[in-house]
Amino acid sequence: MRDIAELTDVDDPGWPAVLDAVREGQTSCEVLPADPEACRATLLQLQVTARSLLGAVVLNSGGLVLHHGWLRVYGGSGGADAAAGRVPRGHGPAARLITRSTPRTGRARTAPSRSGARAGRRRRCAA
Known part of the structure; x- marks a missing residue:
């Protein structure tokens, strides 16, 4: 170290x-x-x-x-x-969080921020 x-x-x-x-x-x-x-x-x-x-x-x-x-x-x-x-102050939490973009369309998929998501729930992202 x-x-x-x-x-x-x-x-x-x-x-x-x-x-x-x-x-x-x-x-x-x-x-x-x-x-x-x-x-x-x-x-x-x-x-x-x-x-x-x-x-x-x-x-x-x-x-x-x-x-x-x-x-x-x-x-x-x-x-x-x-x-x-x-x-x-003036920098509130984002309402949504970009998790990935789709390969076919290139558009971003969004998910609720942590405050709105269920704790411990994992999302799978397709390749």
């Missing part, structure tokens, strides 16, 4: 690339504030370096909220609020 210094002290960190994508993106993107201690603990558990985009998001943010809350990427300190579905 690598220690935290190996994971964070990299020559070419991925965070500048993430920030460039946020600034230049065509959709809205909010970078959630990070809790440095929680972010470092999460990075240590994942064992990915800050050079990767995943490691950069985990180490430097609480997560990303894209397209007015329709897409959420958890960061290193999303924590209990994110797991419970609590998101920043």
